[in-house]
Amino acid sequence: MRTTLRDVARLAGVSPKTVSNVVNGYLHVRAETRVRVEEAIVALNYRPNLSARNLRLGRTGVIALAVPELDVPYFAELARHLVAAADALGWTVLVDQTDGVRERERQVIGGIRDQLIDGLVLSPLALTAADLAERTDATPMVLLGERIHRGPADHVLIDNVAAARDATAHLLGLGRTRVAAIGAQRSAAGVTARMRLRGYRSALTAAGIGYDERLVAPTPQFHRAEGAAAMAELLDAGARPDAVFCFNDLLALGALRTLAERGLGVPDDIAVIGFDDIEDGRFSVPTLSTISPDKRQIAGCAVDLLHRQLRTGAAGRADADGGPQEVYADYRLIARESTGASTPPVRSVQAAQAAQAVQTVQTVQAAQAVRSVQPGRALPSGSSSPSDPSTSAVSPVPPAVPGTPSI
Known part of the structure; x- marks a missing residue:
């Protein structure tokens, strides 16, 4: 019965x-x-009986996740964590791809599916603050990523400037002095790239090393092909770095391919570090050092903020009486073979994930991320972010990200 x-x-x-x-x-x-x-x-x-409950509350039990590209592993892994967090609340997730096109992102926030969904989690690339200000749809919404700081909606992100500074400082700490950067972007949509470039420059300044534009390789996108081409351009131009910070792991994997084709050893000739901690980096040869955003925490916080908005009825804000929340999720630096750390053989994906969990420096339980919005890190609208442009260019490196070797 x-x-x-x-x-x-x-x-x-x-x-x-x-x-x-x-x-x-x-x-x-x-x-x-x-x-x-x-x-x-x-x-x-x-x-x-979720169907009866949703009918009674006037809800569908469905939320949407809109990301630029589903074939980018970071977004695919983030989607997996968000689906798990939503499932814990009995929600179904509708996944959409915007291709980072502004008009498509405007359609998503404009209520194109307002009859189907109870809430929206959006990772925008081209959307502007003005677009959000013009939004009339009352569907609860949470933004992800670096685009549109301190806007009218709750926002979950990581401190990209500090993380990039840590990645560059890790390379400098190996005794490397000609550290290149791959992934700079000049487009209006390249907010993430600009923040990571700022962190890169900050680390150089802190180490007393001058910024050399010849060591910075712009890329139109963050894909493997662009990383391979940028690495080739640096080598062909005679820049000959002894280390490279790639602004995401796909760029780094492309760079590793070029270095292998040129007969250069990693890390002996050139050390390489990426950003995002995608699964491919744990199986590349050599295994890839990286900055690992806590994707589980990011997803959990986003779902929790949506849940709060639905309970309070304040579209875009979990705190009905205050401004939008800006929540900074954790990250850590993982040193692997590409920067000289020894990596034990990986027997399975589960074993690799278990080893990472044990060596996590900044631990935040998944359940904690779902229940609360990271106490002490949620910033009300108008507060300075950890790497606010108005602060000093060289700010202290967070002490809890030492770059402990792990897999």
Whole structure:
């Protein structure tokens, strides 16, 4: 026989209405009562009728995730984590691809699917603050990434300037003095690239090394082919770096290909570090050192912010009484073979992920990320971000990212 809401209420010693309040995530239930109800739900293996609940609340139980490119591993891995976080709330995720085109992103925020979804998580590349200001759709929304700082919507990102500074400092710490950068972009959409270039320059300044534009290779996109071509251009121009910071892992994988074709050793001749910690980097030869954003935490925070917006009815803001939240997720530096760290053989993806979990420097449990928006790191609208342009160009490196070797 199917367990009913009344069965849960009887075991927990509360009214059916209280059980309903817990299931629907209402905030006014006392903590001890909530625990009792949740324990009864687990004990009886109760499964709420989500269709009935959504119909009653006027919701679909579906949220959307819109990203620029699904064939970029970072976004695919992020989508996997977001689907898992949404599933914990009984939500289904509709995944959309914008190709980073402004008009497509405008359509997404304009309510093109407002009859289908309860909320939107968007990683924009071309959208502007003016586009958001003109938005009339009331669907709850959370932004991801570096585009549109301190806008009208809740926002989850990492400190790209600090992370890029750490990556460059890692190379400098190996005794390398001619550190190149691959991935600079001059387009208006290249906010991420500009932040990572700023971090790169900051690390050089801190080390007393002058900025040499000949060591900076722009790329139109962050793909393998562009990384391979940029590495070839640096070598053909006679720049001959002894280390390279690539602004994402795909660029780094392309650079590794060119270096192998030219007969140059990594890291003996040229050390290489990337950014994003995609799975391919754990299996490349050599394995790729990288900056690893906490994708699980980013996804969990985004889903939690949407959940809060749905509970408070404040579209775009989890805090109905305050401004939009800007949440900085954790990252860590992983040193692998491409910068001289020894990497044990990887027997399976699960083994690699388990080893990473053990050596995580900045640990944040997935459940914690879903329940709360990283206490102490959520910045109200108008606050300075960790790498606000108004602050000093050389700011302290976060102490919890030492670049511990791992796989």
